[in-house]
Amino acid sequence: MEASVVTALRTALGDAGLRVGDDIDARFCEDVLGQRGAVPLAVLRPATTADVSKALAICNDAGVAVVTQGGRTGLVRGCLPQSGEVVLTTERMNQVESVDADAGTAIVQSGVVLQALQERVEPMGLAFPLDLGGRGSCTIGGNVSTNAGGNRVIRYGMARDLILGLEAVLADGTVIDGLKPFVKNNTGFDLKQLFIGSEGVLGVVTRLVVRLIPKPTDTAVAFCGLRDFAQVRALLRHLRQRMGGELTAFEVLWKAYYTRFLAMKPGAGAMPDAHAFYVLTEASGSDGEALRARFERALADALEQGVIDDAVVAKSETEARALWHMRDLAIEVSRTLGPHVGFDVSLRIADMDAFAVDLAALARRLHPGAQTVVFGHAGDGNLHLAVARDVQVENSYAQVERAVYDLVARYGGSVSAEHGIGMTRRAYLGHTRTAQEIALMRALKRTMDPKNILNPERVLGVPG
Numbered sequence: 001m002e003a004s005v006v007t008a009l010r011t012a013l014g015d016a017g018l019r020v021g022d023d024i025d026a027r028f029c030e031d032v033l034g035q036r037g038a039v040p041l042a043v044l045r046p047a048t049t050a051d052v053s054k055a056l057a058i059c060n061d062a063g064v065a066v067v068t069q070g071g072r073t074g075l076v077r078g079c080l081p082q083s084g085e086v087v088l089t090t091e092r093m094n095q096v097e098s099v100d101a102d103a104g105t106a107i108v109q110s111g112v113v114l115q116a117l118q119e120r121v122e123p124m125g126l127a128f129p130l131d132l133g134g135r136g137s138c139t140i141g142g143n144v145s146t147n148a149g150g151n152r153v154i155r156y157g158m159a160r161d162l163i164l165g166l167e168a169v170l171a172d173g174t175v176i177d178g179l180k181p182f183v184k185n186n187t188g189f190d191l192k193q194l195f196i197g198s199e200g201v202l203g204v205v206t207r208l209v210v211r212l213i214p215k216p217t218d219t220a221v222a223f224c225g226l227r228d229f230a231q232v233r234a235l236l237r238h239l240r241q242r243m244g245g246e247l248t249a250f251e252v253l254w255k256a257y258y259t260r261f262l263a264m265k266p267g268a269g270a271m272p273d274a275h276a277f278y279v280l281t282e283a284s285g286s287d288g289e290a291l292r293a294r295f296e297r298a299l300a301d302a303l304e305q306g307v308i309d310d311a312v313v314a315k316s317e318t319e320a321r322a323l324w325h326m327r328d329l330a331i332e333v334s335r336t337l338g339p340h341v342g343f344d345v346s347l348r349i350a351d352m353d354a355f356a357v358d359l360a361a362l363a364r365r366l367h368p369g370a371q372t373v374v375f376g377h378a379g380d381g382n383l384h385l386a387v388a389r390d391v392q393v394e395n396s397y398a399q400v401e402r403a404v405y406d407l408v409a410r411y412g413g414s415v416s417a418e419h420g421i422g423m424t425r426r427a428y429l430g431h432t433r434t435a436q437e438i439a440l441m442r443a444l445k446r447t448m449d450p451k452n453i454l455n456p457e458r459v460l461g462v463p464g
């Protein structure tokens with residue numbers, strides 16, 4: 001990078017706002033999976049929206065590419081620097097600016113860590129209902145840029161549903177101030193949605209108005225064994241009807257997942273692995289014993305009607321945590337396959353059973369004896385898959401990837417339900433989105449970032 005650009009950035013951001021050379025910490029080159037990117041030309045550490053605006057204007061004029069980083073917990077290499085890029089980190093923009101308890105909103109800076117926001121509003125009897133494994137280090141800006149999901153989407157929706165307004169900075173430094181706190185605001189295009197889920201390629205999100213909910217005071221958690229997938233679908237219908245808006249999680253584990261969990265943690269399971277499917281379900285509300293009684297009645301009726309074959313209801317918070325633990329160890333359970341490829345796909349719930357059968361056959365066809373693990377947020381139409389690969393076979397990773405995405409496309413599914421496209425899934429965007437949709441995305445990218453400096457090559461690949 002030219003010395004004049006460094007000087008301009010230092011003048012704009014101050015000494016605390018710029019790191020170059022040996023002062024660049026190694027963490028900016030690495031993501032949560034331990035994957036490494038290039039060493040960036042510089043690390044920009046803006047403290048305000050005005051700083052972001054000035055820094056982007058300088059980089060845009062100089063034609064320097066910028067990759068924006070929050071907590072670096074993304075799973076698709078979107079945040080890792082490519083050679084010749086500078087990093088813009090939101091780590092100094094980490095304040096909850098205000099909370100409006102009456103309206104159930106908060107104004108937050110994009111570098112706020114998810115858990116910090118959750119903990120800040122909890123003593124006020126409020127909750128920010130987005131929740132995922134990376135809560136301790138992922139940022140709201142990253143959650144919104146990737147439209148994060150998690151375990152309670154079935155009740156509260158994805159990040160997209162929890163944002164009322166946002167402020168973002170375009171590549172040339174233009175500030176788009178859309179920080180309106182209104183639920184209803186039908187005044188032209190909903191521009192915030194352009195920035196939500198577009199993985200930072202259209203602008204840098206700087207501040208947000210988030211929705212808060214009254215914090216549920218009580219939860220009830222159960223683990224059920226079922227004999228086939230028709231029963232899984234019947235249980236989802238049953239619980240939706242009986243618990244209504246109190247149903248906050250419906251996670252399904254295929255048998256192979258649970259068997260591997262039991263092998264890894266003998267004695268930690270809730271029941272023997274005698275069933276074909278397992279459902280971890282949760283209801284949340286604010287009337288304690290009555291909630292639990294309704295939940296247990298609904299499960300007892302499901303048992304009586306033959307919808308489920310077995311159920312364990314947590315009697316305490318410790319027991320509830322132990323049931324969730326079986327689901328939370330998904331990464332470790334997948335690792336028991338050995339070398340494998342992970343997926344995060346959306347499918348119609350009506351297709352999931354047949355898809356999983358086809359997936360197992362496909363894995364064996366590619367590599368005799370190869371196993372699969374299937375689990376996920378079935379209530380949202382989202383499955384996570386792990387497919388073993390044979391490291392002896394050249395390009396086994398790409399081979400498994402292509403075969404699985406082709407299968408997903410045949411089912412009319414989505415190649416990414418919640419993790420995003422980033423760098424790793426660019427080649428498969430066309431498996432889910434039409435050529436016309438991708439052309440419109442490219443046109444928006446050219447309009448909002450004509451010099452292609454923001455997260456270049458992520459999501460859309462090389463401009464064409």
Ligand code: ZN
Pocket residue numbers: 149150151377384418
């Ligand atoms: Zn997930």
